[in-house]
Amino acid sequence: MDEMIKMLADAPEEQRHQMLTQRLKMVAGQPEEQRIKSIAGLITAVSSLKEKKMKPFIATRMKVFMGLTPEEKEAILVGRMKAGNLLSDKIYKIDQKTTLEVAKQMGEEKFKMITGLMKQIAEKHGLPVPEFAM
Amino acid sequence: MLENIFKRYKEILFFGFSLVLISLGLGIWRTINEATLQGTVVEIVLRRFLEIIPLLGLGFLKLGIGFAIVIIVKSIKSTGENATGSFKKAGLKLEDYKAPFFAKSFPIMLIAGILSELVAAVIMIFWIIAGVNGNEFANHIYEIITVPIEGLGVALLIGGIAFGLTTIVLNLGIQVNELPKRLKALVKGEKDLEVLQPRSLIPRWTKIVTITGMIVTASALIPVAIIRAVNYAVNYSPTYETPVGLNALLWDTWIFLGIAILLFAISYWLLRIIKWLRRQRTQLGKTVEEIAEMKVPTIENPLKITTAVHSFATAGLMWMFIFFFVIAIYQAFQETLLGVVPLKMLIKPGRAISLALLFIGIGLALLTIVVNLNLTAFMLPSSFSNIVNAIKNDDTRVELPQASDKPLKLSPMKLFIGILIGAVIVLIGTLPLAILRISYQFQGLTQSQLTVEHLIGPIVSTGVGLIFLMIGLFFSTIVGFVKARKAIISEGVESCVYYSIEKK
Numbered sequence: 347m348d349e350m351i352k353m354l355a356d357a358p359e360e361q362r363h364q365m366l367t368q369r370l371k372m373v374a375g376q377p378e379e380q381r382i383k384s385i386a387g388l389i390t391a392v393s394s395l396k397e398k399k400m401k402p403f404i405a406t407r408m409k410v411f412m413g414l415t416p417e418e419k420e421a422i423l424v425g426r427m428k429a430g431n432l433l434s435d436k437i438y439k440i441d442q443k444t445t446l447e448v449a450k451q452m453g454e455e456k457f458k459m460i461t462g463l464m465k466q467i468a469e470k471h472g473l474p475v476p477e478f479a480m
Numbered sequence: 481m482l483e484n485i486f487k488r489y490k491e492i493l494f495f496g497f498s499l500v501l502i503s504l505g506l507g508i509w510r511t512i513n514e515a516t517l518q519g520t521v522v523e524i525v526l527r528r529f530l531e532i533i534p535l536l537g538l539g540f541l542k543l544g545i546g547f548a549i550v551i552i553v554k555s556i557k558s559t560g561e562n563a564t565g566s567f568k569k570a571g572l573k574l575e576d577y578k579a580p581f582f583a584k585s586f587p588i589m590l591i592a593g594i595l596s597e598l599v600a601a602v603i604m605i606f607w608i609i610a611g612v613n614g615n616e617f618a619n620h621i622y623e624i625i626t627v628p629i630e631g632l633g634v635a636l637l638i639g640g641i642a643f644g645l646t647t648i649v650l651n652l653g654i655q656v657n658e659l660p661k662r663l664k665a666l667v668k669g670e671k672d673l674e675v676l677q678p679r680s681l682i683p684r685w686t687k688i689v690t691i692t693g694m695i696v697t698a699s700a701l702i703p704v705a706i707i708r709a710v711n712y713a714v715n716y717s718p719t720y721e722t723p724v725g726l727n728a729l730l731w732d733t734w735i736f737l738g739i740a741i742l743l744f745a746i747s748y749w750l751l752r753i754i755k756w757l758r759r760q761r762t763q764l765g766k767t768v769e770e771i772a773e774m775k776v777p778t779i780e781n782p783l784k785i786t787t788a789v790h791s792f793a794t795a796g797l798m799w800m801f802i803f804f805f806v807i808a809i810y811q812a813f814q815e816t817l818l819g820v821v822p823l824k825m826l827i828k829p830g831r832a833i834s835l836a837l838l839f840i841g842i843g844l845a846l847l848t849i850v851v852n853l854n855l856t857a858f859m860l861p862s863s864f865s866n867i868v869n870a871i872k873n874d875d876t877r878v879e880l881p882q883a884s885d886k887p888l889k890l891s892p893m894k895l896f897i898g899i900l901i902g903a904v905i906v907l908i909g910t911l912p913l914a915i916l917r918i919s920y921q922f923q924g925l926t927q928s929q930l931t932v933e934h935l936i937g938p939i940v941s942t943g944v945g946l947i948f949l950m951i952g953l954f955f956s957t958i959v960g961f962v963k964a965r966k967a968i969i970s971e972g973v974e975s976c977v978y979y980s981i982e983k984k
Contacts, residue, residue: 368878372861372971375868376971377975377982380978
């Protein structure tokens with residue numbers, strides 16, 4: 347997974363967007379156990395990127411996520427929250443912090459939408475609500 | 481432990497290239513200070529050092545390429561193993577394929593190759609000591625021994641790379657043919673599948689050409705060593721000429737003929753990989769059409785540069801063959817009119833032109849492979865999404881990417897330009913100097929008056945080194961794609977199997 351993410355991080359934005367869309371759609375369709383593992387792998391690989399590359403990558407991931415169907419968004423978010431158990435605290439926090447920073451840079455409205463969705467999904471599935479403080 | 485060494489292929493590549501650059505620097509320094517160095521210990525040491533170290537650097541570069549191929553093979557193999565494991569969970573009766581001899585032995589060939597080169601480098605140390613002490617006998621014996629060991633190392637390293645590519649062809653071929661068949665069987669609930677004969681996936685002639693290239697390369701310098709040893713014993717003279725008129729230069733060109741044959745074979749292995757990668761996309765497209773009952777866009781036409789690979793490979797090999805026979809004829813009629821032609825001076829540029837053509841062909845093939853892998857990476861996730869949805873009885877369909885109208889945009893053109901620059905450096909290192917040498921001969925001057933003469937070796941090594949470095953970086957890019965392919969296929973098949981079991 348690391349190699350794939352590094353490759354995507356180096357790719358032009360358009361190509362990165364297209365490939366990540368395909369990838370996230372595929373992950374969203376996976377059985378839960380596998381989906382959690384895939385998302386954990388994705389987060390670990392992203393956290394190994396240098397900050398300069400990590401932010402644009404997470405920004406693309408966010409844009410791709412916004413374009414998914416509500417079912418796909420839910421599948422990805424549940425997987426992401428549950429993947430926390432498979433990840434070290436440090437890695438999970440890096441991803442969470444950078445994701446929120448990028449969301450904030452995209453505008454207050456988008457930030458509220460994402461954090462609201464996370465909260466809503468967490469409550470629906472009985473999962474702990476993620477911290478949104480940056 | 482070996483696993484960790486294989487993974488360090490990039491460091492090995494850069495180490496090899498740094499040895500080549502050090503040699504170039506020393507070569508320039510030696511040329512600039514030629515007058516003051518004449519007859520000194522430094523000159524004795526440098527002369528021997530510069531004969532072996534650039535070759536050792538090139539050896540490490542070949543090793544780096546070989547190890548990158550080992551990583552690619554391992555990744556493709558585990559993709560197949562993961563998918564087979566998942567299909568077996570669904571009850572498909574599948575046989576495991578046994579790895580043929582070349583697939584198991586190519587990493588050993590690579591290691592044996594670099595060890596041979598290292599042995600040659602160790603002998604070089606004794607050679608230097610003998611030179612410094614003025615021990616004539618030991619000096620020539622070491623020189624004679626080093627030559628065939630070097631030849632063996634080169635044969636094992638390039639042969640190892642060629643057989644590594646053969647292993648990729650085999651594994652990729654199995655997956656390209658088996659994956660669609662197994663996915664369809666999974667959906668239809670079939671358990672027994674027709675067994676594929678892996679041997680049919682390996683082009684016999686390319687394999688024969690590879691083995692021939694290895695034998696020619698490995699054996700070429702042995703006659704040189706014997707000729708020189710016999711001559712030394714008979715005449716107590718280390719010159720190249722033999723009492724029977726045979727010339728070691730002919731055999732020296734023979735090793736390049738062997739290398740050219742191996743590079744030609746490598747071009748054809750790469751072309752076969754391109755063929756499998758295209759087939760993978762067409763077969764997968766048909767499988768999606770059949771299982772997900774949707775229209776799949778046809779893939780783009782084969783790239784025109786693929787045809788150029790055939791042309792460059794054939795032209796490069798033919799040139800080397802013709803050149804070899806011209807030298808042989810020249811040797812035979814040296815005393816007659818033909819001997820007037822200063823052909824000896826053209827030997828190095830002649831070889832360089834052939835190698836440049838072959839390397840450009842290989843570069844174009846690698847460009848096409850990366851383009852195909854890129855397009856595969858675009859297509860695989862959406863293909864699996866559709867198959868998974870069909871298995872789940874979900875009507876949602878994800879559109880598959882349209883055929884790219886400018887696929888070359890997806891290629892690492894910078895790496896190919898690096899290969900072109902390397903080829904130009906190789907030519908610059910030989911052609912202008914050859915012209916100078918010829919003009920010197922016509923003016924009645926001796927070659928030793930040409931100070932830049934010593935630079936030919938280091939410049940050519942730098943050009944070839946740059947080409948090898950770029951080829952290594954091409955393979956490094958391929959490693960990334962192959963690992964991504966492994967993740968997507970393994971996860972995709974696992975999802976298909978999961979939902980098909982759940983549906984039952």
